[in-house]
Amino acid sequence: MISVSIIGAGNVATHLFNVFTKTKTVSVKQWYSRDLSKISSFKNKVSVIDKLSELTEADIYIIAVSDDAIQNISEALPFKQRLVVHTSGSVSLYDLDKKNRRGVFYPLQTFSKEAKVDFKNVPICIETIGKKDYPLLKSLAEAIGSAYYKVNSEQRKSLHLAAVFVNNFTNQLYRVAHEITESEGVEFDILKPLILETAKKIQNLSPYLAQTGPAKRNDKKTIKKHLKQLENQEHKAIYTLLTNAIKKTHGR
Amino acid sequence: MISVSIIGAGNVATHLFNVFTKTKTVSVKQWYSRDLSKISSFKNKVSVIDKLSELTEADIYIIAVSDDAIQNISEALPFKQRLVVHTSGSVSLYDLDKKNRRGVFYPLQTFSKEAKVDFKNVPICIETIGKKDYPLLKSLAEAIGSAYYKVNSEQRKSLHLAAVFVNNFTNQLYRVAHEITESEGVEFDILKPLILETAKKIQNLSPYLAQTGPAKRNDKKTIKKHLKQLENQEHKAIYTLLTNAIKKTHGR
Incomplete structure (x- = not known):
């Protein structure tokens, strides 16, 4: 049995709590939030606390708070030599106070409050300072059915940055498409x-091999037609920049 | 029974042939390609021809050739007053020769030669000049299990343009992410x-509501960190442009 205490009450903290309680090999010992009202509805399932000083012993302490708050929380922990991890993609492992054993347990996925999360689809990027601490975090990932990857800080940061491209920026392209179709009264569906x-x-195919379309073919006629069609200057700028990027990638 | 003859031997033509032959209500009468070798392997299943003059009567003639060739092919058809459609997202309905009844049967999906296509996931955008021709194309879409939408030319063109954003440009963002992760030796997987x-x-959620991340939050610290991290100038330009677009969309 792996005993875990969760610090924080946001999306990641809540989804982790939910999945841990479904396993047979992880028990959540305590759940801390400075605002107890955020987690008080769980008080029948777990010991909820709003004072760090009340934290008792656990195998792993998971700090799942906003990036800016991680360092302060880790400094305020009232114990030493225990395993403390954060869940952030961009915060340094060394932002955690060195009085404890330090690690990162970064779930690379988009979480929203409402949507259910299947942790089979959530890769966990694991980083530890002490080699001995890696197996326990690996077991924790296995317990929730997640694929896990050992990554160093630079790799984690590059994943976090790449995630912005494939998640936030891709979603903005969906938004542009929504605006384009809406302007002609046609369903985005x-x-x-x-x-x-x-x-x-x-x-199953690299993005390089998966590419198609007018930019890859350098189909000047269609590209010109599209640019003429686009009235919004911002859409035009995105079209031009990404068309040129595709051309360059494919040697056009 | 709807009888169809297919003109062209590319991806769309081949996928349409395959799905038509699986239905009970569509029969493919003839399949034309100017290069017979491209379709000769199907000769046990359908009459394959390489002369337009050999085309016999059918309910619908589907021209699935490259955009530039549609007009010439339609002019070269040796009959009148029959229903002729093309499958292009960007070619005008009026590029088809007016000696025949004209329409568009545009499958909005990405097709590759190898990958199997489930037409349940291929919306068909239908356009006709004659109102009477719409029901037949609708029945054809129904026969292959596709959702269908009546769209006019402007709407079809806006869908084709929007498709470039959600398909080609999104795929290029995947490519950038691949480059970013590869440069740190971390798996794109x-x-x-x-x-x-x-x-x-x-x-189930609009792109507007689905958005998250540093740009939406206007998290200047993370944005600055990311820009510093990006060494490739092209990646930097994409990051800046899309970050600003997200900020603008979300009133930041």
């Missing part, structure tokens, strides 16, 4: 199967 | 579940 297929395609 | 989830998320 028609594009949804294509959006899904585009994401599925690269599960 | 780790990002694949996030890529899929990002596409799934907007199936």
Whole structure:
């Protein structure tokens, strides 16, 4: 049995709590939030606390708070030599106070409050300072059914940055498509199967090989037509920049 | 029974042939390609021809050739007053020769030669000049299990343009992510579940509501960190442009 205490009450903390309580090999000992009202509805399932000084012994302490708060929380922990991890993609491992054994347990996925999360689809990026601490975090990832990867700080930061491209920026392209179709009074829904297929395609094919379309073919006629069609200057700028990027990638 | 003859031997033509032959209500009468070798392997299943003059009567003639060739092919057809459609997203309905009844049967999806296509996930955008021709194309879409939408030319063109954003440009963002992770020697695979989830998320939520991340929050510290991290000038330009677009969309 792995005993875990969770610090924080945001999306990641809540999804981790939910998945831990479903396993047979992880027990959540305590759940801390400075605002007890955020987690008080769970008080029948776990000991909820709002004072760090009340934290008792656990195998792993998971700090799942906003990036800016991680350092202060880790400094305020009232114990030493225990395993403390944060869940952030961009915060340094060394921001954790060195009085404890330090690690990172970074779930690389988009979490929203409402949507259910299947941790089979959440890769966990694990980093530890002490080699001995790695197996325990690995077991924790296994317990929730997640794939896990040993990554160093630079690699984690590059994943976090790449995630902005494939998640936030991709979503903004969906938004632009929504604006384009809406302006002609046509349903955005028609594009949804294509959006899904585009994401599925690269599960087994590199993005390089998966590319198609006018930019890759350097189909000047269609590109010109599209640019003429675009009235919004921002859409035009995105079209031009990404068309040029595709051309360059494919040696056009 | 709807009788169809297919003109062209590319991806769309081949996938349409395959799905038509699986239905009970569509029969493919003839398949034309100017290069017979491309379709000769199908000669046990259908009459394959390489002369337009050999085309016999059918309910629908589907021209699935490259955009530039549609007009010439339609002019070269040796009959009148029959229903002729093309499958292009960007070619005008009026590029088809007016000696025949004209329409568009545009499958909005990404097709590759190898990958199997499930037409349940291929919306068909239908356009006709004659109102009477619409029901037949609608029945054809129904026969292959596709959702269908009546769209006019402007709407079809806006869908085709929007498809470039959600397919080609999104795929280029995947490519950038691949380059970023590769440069740190970390597996691109780790990002694949996030890529899929990002596409799934907007199936039931607007892209506007689905947005998260540093740009939406206007988290200047993280944005600055990311820009510093990016060494490739092209990646930097994409990061800046899309970050600003997200900020603008979300009133930051």
